[in-house]
Amino acid sequence: MRFDVITLFPELFAPFQSIGVTRRAFESKAVDVRLWQLRDFADDAYRRVDDRPYGGGPGMVMLVEPLERALQAIHADQAAQGGPRLPVVMFSPAGRPLTQARVQALADSPGAILLCGRYEGVDQRFVDAHVDEEVSLGDYVLSGGELPALTLMDAVARLRPGVLHDAASHQQDSFSDGLLDCPHYSRPEMLAAEADGEGRGVPAVLLSGNHARIARWRREQQLAITARRRPELIEAARARGALSKEDECFLKTLLL
Ligand SMILES: C[S@@+](CC[C@H](N)C(=O)[O-])C[C@H]1O[C@@H](n2cnc3c(N)ncnc32)[C@H](O)[C@@H]1O
Structure with missing residues (x-):
């Protein structure tokens, strides 16, 4: 192009x-x-x-x-x-x-x-x-x-074929499926506690090795962040039929 x-x-x-x-x-x-x-x-x-x-x-x-x-x-x-x-x-x-x-x-x-x-x-x-x-x-x-x-x-x-090292990466970005992205974590697993606080760990599910649970957790994070910050994007996803029954059940549990 x-x-x-x-x-x-x-x-x-x-x-x-x-x-x-x-x-x-x-x-x-x-x-x-x-x-x-x-x-x-x-x-x-x-x-x-x-x-x-x-x-x-x-x-x-x-x-x-x-x-x-x-x-x-x-x-x-x-x-x-x-x-x-x-x-x-x-x-x-x-x-x-x-x-x-x-x-x-x-x-x-x-x-x-x-x-x-x-x-x-x-x-x-x-x-x-x-x-x-x-x-x-x-x-x-x-x-x-x-x-x-x-x-x-x-x-x-960054959407052109061959430009990103991992082609799947932009498919997980904000807006590619109409929702905002989920949070990301990397090493170390636990950050040392400061004098007046506790150590800050990575959410346990991400260390579980259970890929289905991890995918569900990430989806729920996307739904929660989008519902709180950009509720109109949730409405648009709903209108496109892009929300599953599971998504809708989860959204009902949120106290917005
Ligand atoms: C100083 S601006 C002109 C603003 C114009 N008189 C107005 O009030 O809409 C000069 C140029 O910057 C670009 N520009 C400024 N703000 C922009 C925006 N929010 N989105 C896209 N282009 C912008 C446009 O190409 C525009 O012609």
Whole structure:
């Protein structure tokens, strides 16, 4: 899959391509990322890509023409590589909140062109003509679309085949089955007691070696944490028929 990123700050993407899981994704070409510096598509000596808003007011607006030239260059490059024309995703606080379901759909697709806004945003005529989807990271305002683009590519990269060492690991992550993740424990089995307290042990069930009991305990932890912190996710799982009779019985025992 391929991401083409239109940005004024391509340098923000460098560390991301050189560490950890995302580095593996880029090196193995599970995710191919191409960065397009918008200023390269300006048509004046100042490499200007923004101007004042009509109607007055603070801030600057990203200009249509450099964006259209960048998009044309990306389409030409995609065609030269024999790839399909990819949809344009623009980051905006007014977009649809990013979800794991949307991330999974993107991971199963040939990719997207990611448009990172800056300033007050993008001239609406470009949005109307070329943007297929607007994506938000949440109800707050960042200074640019680069962190959202990095977030989206990170979330997608770890779902691509061969990127995580253990393919089962993302299937247990929060949201993959609609619930939050259960708690995790590792060595030592018992943490030494502090002066005024008791030692802190690992839940006994995890040491039992009984895989069915462990799986049930983890499921109940997921249900309990989700019911307390994000009850709307329990409702959604129920509506999808994703809760078993056993799950429903357990949920009734919770004092929320
Ligand atoms: C300073 S913001 C513009 C905010 C815009 N004037 C508004 O009030 O909605 C500049 C750019 O950052 C990106 N951005 C900021 N907050 C975002 C969010 N919550 N989700 C996605 N992108 C965001 C968008 O690309 C946006 O065009």
